[in-house]
Amino acid sequence: MVTRIPAPSHTPPQAAAPAPGGLPQAQGLLDAPVRAARSAVRAVPKPVRRAATGMLGLSGDRMSKVDTAWLRMDNAHNLMMINGVWTLSPGITWEVLAERVQARLLQYPRFRQRVVEDAAGATWVEDRHFDIHAHLLRETLPRKRGQSMQKALQDRVGQLAMEPLDPKRPLWQMHLIEDFVGDDGQPGSALIVRIHHCIADGIALISVTMSLVDGGSEPPKRRRRSPASAEDWIADALIRPFTGFTVKALDMAGDSAVKSLHLLREPEKAMQHAMLGGLHGTADAARVAYQILNDAAALALMPDDSPTRLKGTPGHAKRVAWCPPLPLDEVKAIGRALNCSINDVLLSCVAGAIGGYLRRQGDDPSGQEIRAMIPVNLRPMEEAWKLGNRFGLVPLVLPIGMENPVERVYEVRKRMRALKGSTQPLLAFAMLSVAGLLIKPAQEALLNLFARKTTAVMTNVPGPSQPLSLCGSRVTQCMFWVPQSGPIGLGVSILSYGGGVQFGVISDTTLCPEPQQIIDAFAPEFAQLSLLTLMLPWGEEQGQT
Incomplete structure (x- = not known):
């Protein structure tokens, strides 16, 4: 069943009058793209939406727009991979590490899924031919004559930083050097990790790390989302980045900022809030609007x-x-x-x-x-x-x-x-x-x-x-x-x-x-x-x- 997007509510006549902080103008700036996007969604005929559903493979996990941006950011000079190194003492074997990776890391769906790109974005799709040997590699560290293993390890990490991951497989690899001796003279192993930035940021990867190490907890179970309709996806792509994004992001920054932004989006409520003595909240909204404009200008005019x-x-x-x-x-x-x-x-x-x-x-x-x-x-x-x-x-x-x-x-x-x-x-x-x-x-x-x-x-x-x-x-x-x-x-x-x-x-x-x-x-x-x-x-x- 196709989910219908409700038509935008009409602004009461009294809300159109100028309000403190220029709120109606901010409302117009926020709502204009929303009305256009909603109109575009309603104009898409059902057969086209059904065709888009099949063509785009929306039954998979659709990649977020931010993660899609990171996916497409690879170029000839820079690959969007987070590269890391662990040194371990004593050394470990490939077999032991493979068992841990399969038991812990692969419980995160992203590490079993490959990326399928299309004109509108990308989708996470289960790799039916997943092979641990393609992702966990055993290798001997190449060394030049007289070169220390530490320096050879640095050279190898630099080399791998410019080797693209296989786009037909999940976008991560580990390279295990079983016999490694660092500058401290202690024998052990070295593990080079490469993960594409579209999978996660550094804070998230710390969470992955903590589930992989000894004594770490297993990854939390997450409910699988129901398949999205084409209209759901279009709404997510066109509407939410303009209207819902900042509110959700500010939810993490503090209740007062969220309240202020909600007032910016609904000036009629701001007026009522002011009339009831809530002038402080409206002033907060005006300050947030002013801050956003100043910061946007600072970014644009750097x-x-x-x-x-x-x-x-x-x-x-x-x-x-x-x-x-x-x-x-x-x-x-x-x-x-x-x-x-x-x-x-x-x-x-x-x-x-x-x-x-x-x-x-x-x-x-x-x-x-x-x-x-x-x-x-x-x-x-x-x-x-x-x-x-x-x-x-x-x-x-x-x-x-x-x-x-x-x-x-x-x-x-x-x-x-x-x-x-x-x-x-x-x-x-x-x-x-x-x-x-x-x-x-x-x-x-x-x-x-x-x-x-x-x-x-x-x-x-x-x-x-x-x-x-x-x-x-x-x-x-x-x-x-x-x-x-x-x-x-x-x-x-x-x-x-x-x-x-x-x-x-x-x-x-x-x-x-x-x-x-x-x-x-x-x-x-x-x-x-x-x-x-x-x-x-x-x-x-x-x-x-």
């Missing part, structure tokens, strides 16, 4: 980055690097002493390391800044097991030209605080929703507008606070690398795990041939910040800057 050697046309090769973890307690102590967050401290070290790298290359970054896109989680942690992508992006301008670590950390703090309360993550999520509706060339044109103004993608994922074990072996080190989109050639990942915090860099070899040189600067930057913090004249005004 100036270009400073021209550095890290920005340009990328090539077709990647290289990765990572460093030993810094003690998380020391990072927290510096943050408390300077009245800054852990993120402020870490991002300041990132800016310092990049600035130092440019100086060592003979460049002068004085007065220069680069923009980094930073993901912001938009979902409750208890729903991370549902997978998919539920995050927005905020642009943070990093002061790479500031040499003084204390001055730099306070500047980062000021800029991070300026982003608090911003609706930019929601607007970025909306942009990805819209991009998922477009054909690939149009999507690329939309997203490249922002990518051209960005030098790096940076992400900070909170990992488990206690060390993990997998198949009886201790996870001695874990790291992941965030993918870059469009022409962006630099990705910086920060992961806290087991009482430490670790940095990883992935770079295009044309723009940054040796990311290890950036990595090697992180620990000295933090040490210098620690030393200067201890030397500050602490007193009554401690932490005030």
Whole structure:
């Protein structure tokens, strides 16, 4: 049976009069696309809808528009894969790992489903010929003469970062190196993991990780959705991105914001609310509307980055690097002493390391800044097991030209605080929703507008606070690398795990041939910040800057 979409209700005559905050205009902006989409849906004849149902295969799990955008974002310079590495001690065998993967990981439907694309999007379809041997690979690490296994592992991860996954199979792979000895001299194994971003974001993959390790709980069971009709799908594709998206997203941000946005969508209720003495709620709605307009303008009018050697046309090769973890307690102590967050401290070290790298290359970054896109989680942690992508992006301008670590950390703090309360993550999520509706060339044109103004993608994922074990072996080190989109050639990942915090860099070899040189600067930057913090004249005004 085809579900009918109710006709839009008519606005009472008295609601058309001007209201505080320009609410009728906001109503018109929100409702115009909705009325057009509903009219288009009603105009589709039943035979066409039935044909579309069969043609598009809507009996499968339709991929969300945001996940579709990530699926289509692959290009010759950047593949949208999250790459990760675990080192294990003692080593494990392929057979033991395969048993764990089949018992735990494959309970998530996405890891058994392949993607079928069509002109309107994509659908998750069960892979009837699923073969664990195509996804869990046993391999020997290729090494050059005199090369350490750690360096060979880095080279292999960089190589795999540019090898596409087989589109005819579920979009993930694990590569097990059974015999591996890292720089610590401990024999064990190394596991390289590749997962396409359309399956999940980093927060969701932490949930997957916790179900895979020893003692982890099995994935929660989810009810299978009933097959969607063509009209349901068209409504989901055309109507909800315009009307329901922001309300649902703001549901995670707080009740007052949701209430304000509902008032924006229904100005007649806002008027009644005001008449009954609820002027505070209407003022909130006006502030939200003003904030959205300001943030939209800020995104659209972002100036270009400073021209550095890290920005340009990328090539077709990647290289990765990572460093030993810094003690998380020391990072927290510096943050408390300077009245800054852990993120402020870490991002300041990132800016310092990049600035130092440019100086060592003979460049002068004085007065220069680069923009980094930073993901912001938009979902409750208890729903991370549902997978998919539920995050927005905020642009943070990093002061790479500031040499003084204390001055730099306070500047980062000021800029991070300026982003608090911003609706930019929601607007970025909306942009990805819209991009998922477009054909690939149009999507690329939309997203490249922002990518051209960005030098790096940076992400900070909170990992488990206690060390993990997998198949009886201790996870001695874990790291992941965030993918870059469009022409962006630099990705910086920060992961806290087991009482430490670790940095990883992935770079295009044309723009940054040796990311290890950036990595090697992180620990000295933090040490210098620690030393200067201890030397500050602490007193009554401690932490005030």
